Structure formats: C-alpha cells, structure tokens
Amino acid sequence: MAAAPESKEGKSPEELLCAAAKSGDEDEVARLLASGADATHFDAAGLTPLMHAAAGGHAAVARLLLECGAPWNALSPSGLSAGDLASEPDTYDLLLDHALRSELILGTVARRQAAPANASDSAPAESYLESRVSFSEERVMDAESKAVMMAWERPLMEAHARAVCQGGGKVLNIGFGMGLVDEAIQRYEPEEHTIVEAHPEVYARMLKLGWGEKKNVRIVFGRWQDVMPQLGSYDGNLY
Ligand SMILES: C[S@@+](CC[C@H](N)C(=O)[O-])C[C@H]1O[C@@H](n2cnc3c(N)ncnc32)[C@H](O)[C@@H]1O
Structure with missing residues (x-):
C-alpha cells in the first residue's frame, strides 16, 4: 500500500491511526483508513492499531481495522496478540469470531492448494511436522514464530x-x-x-x-x- 502523506503535527497517518484507535475515535479511524493509513502498522512500542483498540475495549474501531486487513494474530514484543490484550467481552468476542472465520477460510485454501489433483488425503504441512515447536502456558509456536495455538x-x-x-x-x-x-x-x-x-x-x-x-x-x-x-x-x- 502506498504510504499516505504526513499530517497533523508532523505525525504519520499510522501514528495518528494508533492514537485514534487507542482513544476509540471511530470517525477518525474510518477517515484515516479511507485515506490510506496502513492498518498493519506496528508503532514504536511494537503495537498495532488493533492492539490499541482491543486494549481500550473499542469493539467498533477493532471491527473497522479488521475489515481493512489488520492482522488479528500479530504479536506484541511481549508476545501478546490483540485477543490477549482485549479488555472487554465485546472486543474479545469480535476477535475470536474473526480468528475462527480466518482459520476456517485459510485452512480450506491451504488444503485445496496442498491437495493432489486426484487425491482426498491432502498433503499436510510436512515442513511444520519436521520443525521445532516451542511451548508456553499461552501458546504453541512453530519454528517461524507463528502461533499454532493460542490460549x-x-x-x-x-x-x-x-x-x-x-x-x-x-x-x-x-x-x-x-x-x-x-x-x-x-x-x-x-x-x-x-x-x-x-x-x-x-x-x-x-x-x-x-x-x-x-x-x-x-x-x-x-x-x-x-x-x-x-x-x-x-x-x-x-x-
Ligand atoms: C491447532 S493445533 C490443535 C489445537 C488443539 N485443538 C488444542 O485444543 O490445543 C493442531 C495440532 O495438530 C497437529 N497436527 C498437524 N498436522 C497433523 C496431522 N496430519 N495429523 C495429526 N495431527 C496433526 C499439530 O502438531 C498440532 O498439535
């Protein structure tokens, strides 16, 4: 996505987006997204606009961000996702529902891509099965630090x-x-x-x-x- 121009007080659109997401300003978030602000941005603290919205309990803002491609499974420097940070049940439910839909869709796409043209037993992710995984109370991660499962x-x-x-x-x-x-x-x-x-x-x-x-x-x-x-x-x- 082409970077949107800098605006208010020399801040980038993404910095403004994080601030608006944090304060729950739905109109400002919608305006910034419409003008090209990047929903996948990580700020200086390593947080995404979606993490800010989730931590503030701003479900409507989180929905707007998810609709614009904000990654639901991105991790903060301390290894927390937006779902981990969600402070309100509405935001948590929204993220869980989005994660479920994404997993179902991605899983279907992956199985179709992996399936041999004439076979029903599609090839699993062999590289994953041969790779190292790490465990914590909160998640299982694969060797590429992608979450296999989150608490x-x-x-x-x-x-x-x-x-x-x-x-x-x-x-x-x-x-x-x-x-x-x-x-x-x-x-x-x-x-x-x-x-x-x-x-x-x-x-x-x-x-x-x-x-x-x-x-x-x-x-x-x-x-x-x-x-x-x-x-x-x-x-x-x-x-
Ligand atoms: C998303 S996790 C399942 C999470 C689990 N339902 C839970 O409650 O924590 C997927 C698991 O399936 C295993 N797995 C992946 N491919 C498999 C296969 N072809 N046959 C059996 N297990 C497989 C993985 O190693 C991993 O432990």
Whole structure:
C-alpha cells in the first residue's frame, strides 16, 4: 500500500491511526483508513492499531481495522496478540469470531492448494511436522514464530468439546496442540477418548504431561492420513 502523506503535527497517518484507535475515535479511524493509513502498522512500542483498540475495549474501531486487513494474530514484543490484550467481552468476542472465520477460510485454501489433483488425503504441512515447536502456558509456536495455538482460543475449544461430546460414547480428536480441547473433552468423561498427534515434540509433551496414563485415553502417534487403519468408529469426531 502506498504510504499516505504526513499530517497533523508532523505525525504519520499510522501514528495518528494508533492514537485514534487507542482513544476509540471511530470517525477518525474510518477517515484515516479511507485515506490510506496502513492498518498493519506496528508503532514504536511494537503495537498495532488493533492492539490499541482491543486494549481500550473499542469493539467498533477493532471491527473497522479488521475489515481493512489488520492482522488479528500479530504479536506484541511481549508476545501478546490483540485477543490477549482485549479488555472487554465485546472486543474479545469480535476477535475470536474473526480468528475462527480466518482459520476456517485459510485452512480450506491451504488444503485445496496442498491437495493432489486426484487425491482426498491432502498433503499436510510436512515442513511444520519436521520443525521445532516451542511451548508456553499461552501458546504453541512453530519454528517461524507463528502461533499454532493460542490460549485465548480456549472458549472456542470448550465449545468444540461440548459439541463433540454431546452424544456421549467414543470421541476422536485430531491434533493435541496445547491440549485445550482434550482437557475440555476429558471433563465430559467419554467412554473412550482417542487423540491423534503427528508432531514428535507435541507427542512427547503429551506423554510428559501424563496423557498416556489416563484410563480412557488412547494416543495414536502419526499423521491422521497414515493412521486411519488404526482408528475405529466414533460417536464424535473433531478435526
Ligand atoms: C491447532 S493445533 C490443535 C489445537 C488443539 N485443538 C488444542 O485444543 O490445543 C493442531 C495440532 O495438530 C497437529 N497436527 C498437524 N498436522 C497433523 C496431522 N496430519 N495429523 C495429526 N495431527 C496433526 C499439530 O502438531 C498440532 O498439535
């Protein structure tokens, strides 16, 4: 995007955008975006306009920024996303909903791009499965510091678990990540809870955390595409 000209008091449009987002000035944010201010900007403190809007609880401003391409998953220098910084439920819900939609769309696009022309078992991100991942209380990151899973997505995982366990019986989850959905599934005490995980380090962490000793849990290590013959039939599946 071509940079918009400098304006008020010699500040760049992006600095003005951050200030307007921080104060919740919806009209000013709309004006600046319409005149070309960059919604993806990081200010001197390493924060985006969306992070400022989220921290201030300005949901309408956050919506405008998301509509103009503000990255919902950008991280501050201390590793916090706009969702982590959201101070009000409305802003948090907006970001969660946007993240969910983005993930669904991007996931669909990625699967289509990766799919061999005539095969239904699309190639997974092999490079990811071979790369190092790092864990913290708040997130799992891949080797490129992209978030694989973030703790603030917990409510979404809870909703998934409720949906997948509603029929009782046997439950299958593909991909452990931070274990958020599996922790939630365990609270429903399913008869059998199978977890398929392909990343060696995520698998090792599952064992370290004691998931291998839970009496109703069965862990299958490998790509779901490869381990299908080892799986049974389930009352609830989550992928
Ligand atoms: C977004 S995370 C899942 C988050 C999880 N639902 C939670 O609550 O934390 C995706 C997980 O799927 C795993 N994974 C990726 N490709 C896979 C594949 N082909 N088969 C099985 N697991 C896979 C990743 O290693 C990662 O642990």
